[in-house]
Amino acid sequence: xxxxxxxxxxxxxxxxxxxxxxxxxxxxxxxxxxxxxxxxxxxxxxxxxxxxxxxxxxxxxxxxxxxxxxxxxxxxxxxxxxxxxxxxxxxxxxxxxxxxxxxxxxxxxxxxxxxxxxxxxxxxxxxxxxxxxxxxxxxxxxxxxxxxxxxxxxxxxxxxxxxxxxxxxxxxxxxxxxxxxxxxxxxxxxxxxxxxxxxxxxxxxxxxxxxxxxxxxxxxxxxxxxxxxxxxxxxxxxxxxxxxxxxxxxxxxxxxxxxxxxxxxxxx
Numbered sequence: 001x002x003x004x005x006x007x008x009x010x011x012x013x014x015x016x017x018x019x020x021x022x023x024x025x026x027x028x029x030x031x032x033x034x035x036x037x038x039x040x041x042x043x044x045x046x047x048x049x050x051x052x053x054x055x056x057x058x059x060x061x062x063x064x065x066x067x068x069x070x071x072x073x074x075x076x077x078x079x080x081x082x083x084x085x086x087x088x089x090x091x092x093x094x095x096x097x098x099x100x101x102x103x104x105x106x107x108x109x110x111x112x113x114x115x116x117x118x119x120x121x122x123x124x125x126x127x128x129x130x131x132x133x134x135x136x137x138x139x140x141x142x143x144x145x146x147x148x149x150x151x152x153x154x155x156x157x158x159x160x161x162x163x164x165x166x167x168x169x170x171x172x173x174x175x176x177x178x179x180x181x182x183x184x185x186x187x188x189x190x191x192x193x194x195x196x197x198x199x200x201x202x203x204x205x206x207x208x209x210x211x212x213x214x215x216x217x218x219x220x221x222x223x224x225x226x227x228x229x230x231x232x233x234x235x236x237x238x239x240x241x242x243x244x245x246x247x248x249x250x251x252x253x254x255x256x257x258x259x260x261x262x263x264x265x266x267x268x
Contacts, residue, residue, distance in 0.1 A: 054110050056112045057113045059116070060096075061096045091112060096116045096139055117137060119132075119146050121158070121165075122150070131149075132161070136161070151179065152182075156186040161181065167213055173221070179199060202235060205236045205238075211238075216233070216235060228243075231244040
């Protein structure tokens with residue numbers, strides 16, 4: 001019963017203070033507002049309105065210790081004075097967090113709802129691998145369950161990869177076989193099919209990526225070009241198809257785009 005009286009008194013004091021301020025009575029006496037606010041806070045704490053629990057919803061990969069660090073509050077803090085906007089901004093700054101909502105649940109719980117980013121690809125920089133999302137945000141090191149994501153390599157690759165894989169999705173017979181994509185000069189892609197080290201590398205043009213993918217899809221459908229013993233296929237020149245055989249390593253040939261892949265191997 002005493003707690004209820006404290007609570008009602010705190011609410012009443014706060015309401016009177018806000019009403020007086022809006023009416024202009026306290027505009028020239030801010031110290032009165034401060035004193036009244038402090039009184040309301042003290043009364044709210046006495047009524048039990050203090051931080052006693054922190055609950056988090058939607059967390060999977062985000063480190064609980066990182067969330068506690070972002071919240072940066074001590075148990076027993078007056079819950080009515082908690083800056084939920086500051087906490088939201090701090091939590092959304094964590095690597096795995098896409099967005100967050102923070103709310104007070106009286107009398108003593110701070111509740112945080114998290115939407116985590118979805119890993120999209122592995123980005124290789126030298127010997128380090130990090131996760132990135134579809135918007136190009138770096139998410140941190142790679143937990144084991146994400147080791148089968150597509151590999152992207154090169155400066156600027158995270159920001160450009162979403163468009164590449166959106167285009168690839170229009171060609172499911174190709175997209176499922178891409179193991180790695182290397183961003184060259186922040187302009188164009190080299191795609192590696194079936195394996196990064198030993199698979200066929202396809203050099204895509206800087207412009208008109210959909211047309212190049214359509215061309216590659218037709219070549220593979222008609223001539224199974226991705227199954228041939230090739231080191232690379234060069235599609236950068238629209239009216240030519242350039243391929244290099246694996247043996248001997250220095251052999252290459254340029255043939256018209258309409259020529260069958262089998263002829264290019266024979267001519268080589």
